[in-house]
Amino acid sequence: MVSAPIDALQAQARRVATPITGGGQIVWHVWGEGAGGVPLVLLHGGSGSWTHWLRNIEALVAAGREVWAPDLPGFGDSDGVPEGQDVDTMLAPLEQGLRQLLGPRSFDLVGFSFGGMTAGMLAAAFPQGVRQLVVVGAPAMWMSSGKAVRLLGWRHLASESAREQAHRHNLQALMLHDPARIDADTLALHVQNVLRDRLPRRRLSQTDVLAQSLGRVACPVHAIYGRHDVLYSGRHAALEQAFVAATPRFAGMHWVEDAGHWVQYEQPARFDALLLSCLAAGGR
Template sequence: MSAPLPTPATLPTPPAVTALQRQARRLATPCGDGELVWHVWGEGAGTEVTPPLVLLHGGSGSWTHWVRNIGALVQAGRTVWVPDLPGFGDSASPPQGADADAVVEPLAQGLRQLFGSRPCDLVGFSFGGLTAGLLLAAHPRLARQLVLVGAPAMGVVPSRQFVLKAWRHLEAPGQLAAHRYNLAALMLQDPALIDTEEGLALGLHVANVLRDRMPRRRLAHTDALARALAHVPCPVHAIYGATDALYREWIAALQGAYEQATPDFRGLALIEQAGHWVQFERPDAFHAALLQALEAGAR
């Protein structure tokens, strides 16, 4: 008889998450036998003149990857739509597959159901960036422009640049230690951020990885995004933390990779003193870069 699995480590929901949840409207579109859950902020008079701003979160994540950004984007006059991608957060798993390519069709169906023929401005972080590239390669009319944030799969890294610790077999204290290690190894340049703001980063991470039903993703370690971007006709922008752990010293090769792969590449912004989770670590600098990119792509 096998030993029971350890009880997963859990943390209280950070107040910032609770406050944003109360402000959001929740919608759902079909996803296999379940639903794809969407959260929307900033609906109101005047917001219909700009396209919906859709933010896609990263792997082992949920809408909370954008918790430090939603308010500022709403204040900038945007209606912000953030799904829990299929297989993550509150959304059902995709009907087939367990990687970014499996997410494309449920997401495309949801965007058409919500917006009809109206294109959105699409922003994808990490796994969400890979997903966004695959989505627009298959359905190019869904977006007016694309902003990729810390996106993998550009084909410039010869081998994986980080190693994460397994945690599911550990007791609760060991799980939390592993989560702290993994946040520092992959997500954040400054490990001091892990436990600041009432443990916001750690609390978000723990809650998200416990709901990850897509653990065997492999496309991020290929050139799948670079190949997809060849079929994306809209303006494409890129934003990365300058010390992104996905790339490390290879980040200098990204500019050329994007220029070679993308028919309408508008530029790469590198944000200093920021790692992979750039929009969490340097939100003010990220907002400036994102709004500048969105304005430029709209012209």
């Protein structure tokens, strides 16, 4: 069952919490602590948790990285920001948490999907300490109607089988390119995460807020996307042009073959090698 690899990975981590002004806390996990070098901070996607990186953390630690992965406010085990409904209210608590945990050390920042938008906005608002930024499958590079992917509602469904069908549909419609990869563990992991999503009204991902933020990011920026990411189907050239136009220190657009939106989960070995290559290049 999916709980076994999660439990095994959690057993290797130190769990720590940092406060949210007004009440609550952000829960973080760290692996490879004391490995030396520059810490690596991973921000997960919407309706997710640190487990969006379940298939990547061990390889990144094995490569010598000290890996920090929070549950973003309002997701997973973290409390929401009081009165907060979107990423803009998360930035200050995340920055405060990073300074509490890492002190004056610089760090590399990687964000997936909603977390990629968060990472870009965080690097723009609080550039101190961000050595380089990698955005993965991130939205908000231009204004959007939000209707590119049709997801099914599930909370109102009476039967467990109907809810499971809806979750499976949503995984195939948005997250993964190959439906054969939606096994029982992947479905269970997705369900665990969406059940703990307390931010249903977030809307900034339908704007160009990431593109606007990247214009104020001073560090090198890489972008990694699955070749079959449905958010940008047929618009690969436009997406690359948007990054080039928005980002003063754009270091490169990278596509992972045979992968959809959740690229690091669908093709973990390819993604990990590419991410480490980007980090090595940007860190010189």
